[in-house]
Amino acid sequence: MSSIEILGLRAGYGERSILSDLDLKAGPGEFLAVLGPNGSGKTTLLKVLLGLLKPTAGSVLVDGTAPKPRNRVVGYIPQHRGFDRDLPIRGRDLVTLGLNGHKLGLLRSTRPERALVERALEQVGALDYADAPVGMLSGGEQQRLRIAQAILGEPSVLLCDEPLLALDPGRQMEVTRVIDRYRRERGATVLFVTHEINPVLPYVDRILYLVNGRSVLGRPEAVLTRETLTGLYGNPVEVVRVGERVIVLAGDEESHSEIDGHHHHDHGEVASKWMS
Amino acid sequence: MDVMTYLTLPFAQHALVAGFLIALICGIIGPFVIARQMAFAVHGAAELSFTGASAGLLIAGNPVAGALIGSVVVAGAMGLLGDRSRERDSAIGVVLAAGLGLGVYLLSRYQGFASAATNILFGNIFGISWIQILILVALAVAVMVVMVVIYRPLLFASVDPELAQARGVSLKLLGIIFLIVLALSVTEAAQVVGTLLVLSLAITPAAAAQRVSRGPASTTVVSIAIAMLATEGGLILALVWSSVPPTVFISALSFASYVLARLVGPGIARRRREGLERLRNLAAALTEAA
Numbered sequence: 001m002s003s004i005e006i007l008g009l010r011a012g013y014g015e016r017s018i019l020s021d022l023d024l025k026a027g028p029g030e031f032l033a034v035l036g037p038n039g040s041g042k043t044t045l046l047k048v049l050l051g052l053l054k055p056t057a058g059s060v061l062v063d064g065t066a067p068k069p070r071n072r073v074v075g076y077i078p079q080h081r082g083f084d085r086d087l088p089i090r091g092r093d094l095v096t097l098g099l100n101g102h103k104l105g106l107l108r109s110t111r112p113e114r115a116l117v118e119r120a121l122e123q124v125g126a127l128d129y130a131d132a133p134v135g136m137l138s139g140g141e142q143q144r145l146r147i148a149q150a151i152l153g154e155p156s157v158l159l160c161d162e163p164l165l166a167l168d169p170g171r172q173m174e175v176t177r178v179i180d181r182y183r184r185e186r187g188a189t190v191l192f193v194t195h196e197i198n199p200v201l202p203y204v205d206r207i208l209y210l211v212n213g214r215s216v217l218g219r220p221e222a223v224l225t226r227e228t229l230t231g232l233y234g235n236p237v238e239v240v241r242v243g244e245r246v247i248v249l250a251g252d253e254e255s256h257s258e259i260d261g262h263h264h265h266d267h268g269e270v271a272s273k274w275m276s
Numbered sequence: 277m278d279v280m281t282y283l284t285l286p287f288a289q290h291a292l293v294a295g296f297l298i299a300l301i302c303g304i305i306g307p308f309v310i311a312r313q314m315a316f317a318v319h320g321a322a323e324l325s326f327t328g329a330s331a332g333l334l335i336a337g338n339p340v341a342g343a344l345i346g347s348v349v350v351a352g353a354m355g356l357l358g359d360r361s362r363e364r365d366s367a368i369g370v371v372l373a374a375g376l377g378l379g380v381y382l383l384s385r386y387q388g389f390a391s392a393a394t395n396i397l398f399g400n401i402f403g404i405s406w407i408q409i410l411i412l413v414a415l416a417v418a419v420m421v422v423m424v425v426i427y428r429p430l431l432f433a434s435v436d437p438e439l440a441q442a443r444g445v446s447l448k449l450l451g452i453i454f455l456i457v458l459a460l461s462v463t464e465a466a467q468v469v470g471t472l473l474v475l476s477l478a479i480t481p482a483a484a485a486q487r488v489s490r491g492p493a494s495t496t497v498v499s500i501a502i503a504m505l506a507t508e509g510g511l512i513l514a515l516v517w518s519s520v521p522p523t524v525f526i527s528a529l530s531f532a533s534y535v536l537a538r539l540v541g542p543g544i545a546r547r548r549r550e551g552l553e554r555l556r557n558l559a560a561a562l563t564e565a566a
Binding site: 068069078083086089090094101105106107133136 | 425426439441487559
């Protein structure tokens, strides 16, 4: 049985459809990278799978049921946003909120809840700094706490929204390895939205590449080619391989070519480039 | 008269009880005001209690009831207009400006003593009646019950909104509930320290507490403690030097505790960082040994 089963999905905000006719089946233990320029629907896809956005057409099943918030089957790493330095929250508090933060009342946790948090912190190697204020931790350490939050309760599907954003290459590899290890130990399906393909390329089974509501799904060597991406963008695209790394140069005459994949531009980012 | 004699008199006792209750609710909401970046909402709600008081005075001769009802209306208006956080500040500014204009008009229609309404601008803690104390007790109990019930999801929604939403927490509902709690608390606080000085109880103690505590629970406790120290200490100092209004001492004590927290806070943070560093080194050594 597939853990994620999407058929003819159409979704968007108001009148505007961002995703249309999307089909996707992913099985247990599969590592799926979701690529594409800004506004192509990567985050929208995650919102649909989290049950935060109702599709306007098509069917979506996560682990055999329709997506709804608070589903323990799904773990979620939201897009990284640094924490205030003064925020009086320890790593352990943050992870615990991911477990029982939706429950009314004060901050009391049961013994099994504390054990679950402890185990998740251990799995991501965050026990050493679990009692330090989150605002004082490095980006990589904060991201490990995010992963710990996501894997509480051993979800069979892990949705990651740009977990490598604002991390240096060393930390990117580290964070990816932690996610990959969970995938292998649990046999979980990982949907990994990213701007940077290179740090995850060694682990990726398939790539879902989204551009302007259209999509291509396939193995990395089939998707990351000049022919496939030129067809998808509808514009000439170059795919350059430098050693182990893949760099996608997509653009048309009217747009400036993008130097840095981290920068987000509102005017339809037609040019992008990945480097690790 | 000396302080001990004053303390046997009802006006001073009422003031101390009222100060205690207001410090309690302000100390509780303060850390959330900071985490949710709502200082301007506090200021707006406080100033608008002047409009509510004027309306209450004109319609029913009761400024306090007017201010309390007005604050709920204001919270609703701010919540509905400022749905997204980026719009919130401008929505508060719009409601604040319109409301203050209305307040000036209402006050101009009132034929009696305007001091009943202007009291709310500067505070009148030594003029608190038994009825007002009863209202305060009821309000403090209501605020505490609501805060105890929503504490955890509100903290989750405040520090980690994206994940909270994915876990089924309604950010919108919590936002409106907290806004109402905040508006009611601030309106009551305005009667003690005046609208112009509400921030010294609703923000300063929590800001000081954040500098010296590490977890959310200890921050709340320290925030309440500082708010109480400032209020009760300020009241007693005002009884000793009776020519100076209590608000002066309350805001001064509150500010002094903030300065103190900023001075000792870095030391606490440094020790914490050093402890963290030691742990990291230890972990690295253990990993190497294994």
